[in-house]
Every structure is written in structure tokens, then in C-alpha cells.
Amino acid sequence: MIQIHQLIYKYPKGVEISFPDFEIKSGEEILILGASGCGKTTLLHVLGGLLPATSGKVIINDTDITQLTGSKVDQFRGKNIGVIFQKPHFARALTVKENLAFAQKAGGKKVDSGRIKHLLERLDIAQHIDASPSNMSEGEKQRLSVAMALINKPALLLADEPTASLDDEHANEVIQLLREMASEENSALAIVTHDSRLKEAFAERTLTLSKLH
């Protein structure tokens, strides 16, 4: 269960952004929409522990991450939060399997080849297990970034603009995949986007951020 309560982030010498309260249950999802500049990326970074909240709470499975300091935030993220960035980045010198094994170790877990194989098969990229990610198509790379984010069974899966450059058909496919995978893995899913095409599919599970004044 993820709970956001009275969350505020203030950029040093910049704007102060207040976010609405919301919660996401395990295996459920939320679409966070808003116009350019309203704070979507900022919210994603605060939820992912990449920016420290100025005040308020971000509770992820009973831990308020705003209270974690120093390397504790990084350790918590490695174990409990998966992030799918707009542009996937992998270690190019490592194979697909080695990238996933690296992510397991970074999350404080032992390398689990069975888990790696399961996710690659589920995401239909198992044929690339010993290849370099650089030799994969854009769609395959995106599916690998989903595998990387899910490898440690995170409580929270965050996706940043996953449909930004996609046509309607591919946008639907990616969203469908994220929803299925989050539900299968029992992760709470938060998608941050300005893509209002997605609004209908998420119906009441949409949160629209207000414009800053």
C-alpha cells in the first residue's frame, strides 16, 4: 500500500509544489496527469526517493521514505521501488542477463537466474538473454526496462511518460502490459504522463495535478 499525505516539494530558490493526497493498493494503479510544468516529474522523483520531500509523507509498505537519510534511501529504492524512465538506460558492456543480475545485487538480493528467465520469457525477450541490450529494437528495450524495474518485486512501480512517442495502438499495448505486469507482481503502479489519451482507460483511477500559480 502506497500513501501520499500533505506532500510538498520546494525547489531551492524555486517554486513550491503541493501535491494532492492519494493512495494506491498493491496490484492497483493510478494515472497522474497534468499540463506541462505542473510538477509531474517532480512528483515522480519524490515518490522514487530521488528528491527529498520538503514536508509531508510518502509511505511505501509501512516505511515513510521522507524520513530515510543518506544511503538508506538508495537501499530502500533498490529493494522496493522500480522506475521505468522515458528513455531506457542499460549497461551496454553487459548482456541482458548481466544487467538484470546487476539490478538484483544492487537491490541487496542474490542473483536468481530463475526469476530473470521468468521475466524475460513473460516479456517475450528471452531470446536476447545473452545479447547486448544495444542490439535490441526500441520495443524490446522498453520491455527490458519493465523487467529491470520489476526484477526485485517492488512494492511501487513508477513509469515516466511511457507512451510519449507512441501511436495509439502501441500506446495501448504498453499500458496494457504495465497494468498486467503490476497486477501479476502485486506492485502498485503509478504512471506519470501528459498523454490525455490514457484518461479513459483509467477512469476513476486518474489524478490530475493543478497548474502552479
Ligand SMILES: Nc1ncnc2c1ncn2[C@@H]1O[C@H](COP(=O)(O)OP(=O)(O)OP(=O)(O)O)[C@@H](O)[C@H]1O
Ligand atoms: N531544478 C529545478 N529548479 C527550480 N525549479 C524547477 C526545477 N525543475 C523544475 N522546476 C519547476 O518546477 C515546476 C514543475 O516542474 P516539473 O518538471 O515537475 O513539471 P512537469 O509537469 O513534469 O512538466 P513537463 O510535462 O513539461 O515535463 C515547473 O514550474 C518548473 O519550472
